[in-house]
Amino acid sequence: MIEVRDLRKEYAGHVAVSGSTFEVEPGEVFGVVGPNGAGKTTTLKTVAGLVEPTEGEVRVAGGDPTEAETRRSLGYLPEESPLYEEMTALSYLRFFADLYDVPRGVADERIHDTLDRLELDRRETRTGDMSKGMKRKVAVARSLVNDPDVLVYDEPASGLDPLTTNYVVEFVRELADEGKTVVFSAHNLYHVERVCDRVVIMNEGDIVARGTLEEIRDEHGGVEYTVETTVEVEGATEEGGGYRTTVEDMDGVERVREEARENGGEVVDIRTREPSLEDIFLDVAEAT
């Protein structure tokens, strides 16, 4: 559905993205994560057809997204919610539906349906008089007025309160379940873990890791073991009356067990823990 090949984008001599290549399959939720200035937003803007690549190629649904007609199958949600504040939510959404040549009847039905799902009742309110969360919901609804196959969401939960954030993230997952292809970026890696099927980690314009979350975990860290003992061993921290030691493999677990026995104690608990995307991200970022 989306093909990005050797994408390079420079702004006034500054390289924002240098040679990214990835593909997104239909119905997939694809995460783009990385620190500030990593090139995430530029990558998403390029996919949305807002920015022309300096080099390389981007194809969305077989077309060039910088061509107006290709953008007909795209729904873009920028990091902010830049609405025309003198317009009501309804008139704003109708205007965009009009730009996408959606018949008025279909548009109204679709708009009301989406706003119902997003639980936004104040449809005749000027968007300038809305809260940030409400504006975000209007922006999300705008990205859906044309019933696009591809959604490009840049930090969809940016700046929202936890409740609204959770709502928006769940909504993205629902959209994916309905068959839409979603490219998704977020600072909060927990959200990415919740909704993304595959992920690329970007740093300083480069893709430094890619794959499913499992693949990335395998490649960057794998499983960790936390061994709780009744006596202190090397590298242990005292917690809740016991001692906890984190090791990376079963050999480490055996070493802790042996040392505890030698010190007159024993192992009372062994827990496994998979590294979070955040752990992997920090690990990758430090490495690069």
Next chain:
Amino acid sequence: MRPRKVLRIARWEVSRSAGGLDRRSLAYALVALLLVAGVAPFAVDGGLYDSLYVVGVDEESGYHDAVERSETLRAVEPSEEAFSSGRLDVLVTDGVRAADTGKGRAAVSELRDAVRAYNADLLDGYDTAYPVSVDLRYVDRGTAVSADDASESVSGGSSGGDGTEGGTDGGTDVEASGEEDGFSFPSGGLDGVLGQGGRAGTPGGITPPFPFSSLVLAFAFLVPLNFVIQAYSTSIMNERIDRRGVLTLASPVSRYEIVAGKTVPYFAIALGTVAVVAVAVSGGVASVVAVAPVAFVFLALTFVGSMFARSYKELTFVTVFVSVSVTSYVFVPAVFTDVDPIAAISPLSIVVRDLQGATAPVSWYLFSGAPLVFSSAVLFSLGAGVYREEDMFTQRPVRLKALDALVSWLHRRASVAKVSVLLIPFVFVAQLLVVAVVFALPVGISVPLLLVVAAVVEETAKSMAVYAGFVSSVFERTTPNAVVLGALSGVGFFVGEKAAHLAQVVGLDRLEVGRAALGIASDASPLVLAVLLVAPLVLHTVTTCIASVGASYGKREFGVGLSAAVAVHVAYNLAVVSLVA
């Protein structure tokens, strides 16, 4: 560009803007309408002149009828007390006395014109009745009236005859001298008075006669345009503030459709307002057609300025700049309508002629309108070049944004030739503007000044695209590349320049500065003309190469190269002027 999309955006722009119109904007619009609707008809009816000067003159006086017939004079009972207290500008008793003020002197001048007009009418009737030839001359009676010394007076007139007594039958010429003409006026004496502090009088009385009323009315066409650009600039700026325009850019419409859609309503409003003004001041379709390019250039400059401005503060500067520069460009030449070919530069001259009941030739529409229309089209194209996500939301300096806009036209080396052609209308308009500004100066000053300015304008226009290409890394910074780019740009400019030489159509070549600015040399020998045809090609190519080579090294070197190119160009211009002269 798809008209349906453009109209859709235009419709949205209207509804959106209407929704966001605040009370202050409405108040401004109302004031503008009242200004136009109230002042203009008043002016067209001669209201500007009505009873401007108060003349104390007895009904029995020979001056009375002349004063009564004048639109600018108002006859009242003569009174020494009223004259002393300043309520009368002129007192006619046993002589003519003027108040010792500028207005008093102007009133005397106007009285003199009124008397002359009255005499002419009387003699005209006489001429009709009898087959005679009338030659009316005014001679100095040797008696001066002094406005400074109001006690001195001019006699003759109060008890004069009807001005026809000197006529004889049988084809004898009639000489109406001041001695014999009851309404004669000692022009020499009054001229002496008026000459003391420079000429005074109403603008309509200045020689050559300036079409004052029509000019004022023509100016009324420009007033509403200033309000339209305020709304338009705000609309464009709103797209850029808080990145509001990004979602429109992400929708399936091109940026050109967006720009066109946002502009169409304001152009329509501008034309509508112009039409209303035309009706109010008894103008015709000619006025509306003539002002349309002015409205277009108002919007085009505002659009580019709004795209480059980084804040509302800068936007204010932009709109003031647009207002002042365009108004100056169209208004100053129009002052000389019917007086000088320089007026053909301005579409407002067509309006002035229309309001005078005269018809302007089609060539005037082309000559005054075409450069503005082409310049506007180029400006819109330039601004649309940066109407994209990566430019319109940044805070880059205006200089860099302008370069970005130029870069949007550059795709390969040959593009610089295209840019040079596109910039020809600007060069043309800039040179016409300079012509309009300096043509009143002595030729010894205006021509050299013009030659220098023309060289600066042309060299800058030719080399900017090359410089922009180097700055943005579109072109490789090598000397051979710079030479090729310079040559391409020079050739492009030469072609465009030759195509734009429409000046001869309207007779601007009759002006010394016109010839200097536009390279018109119709009276030169064929050999000289042949040389002059090829020489500009060599000039443009060489000078642009010089500037381009400088540009390939950096900003400072570009400045040096451009200066050298200008110097060569000025030397060439001086040589050509010497050769043709």
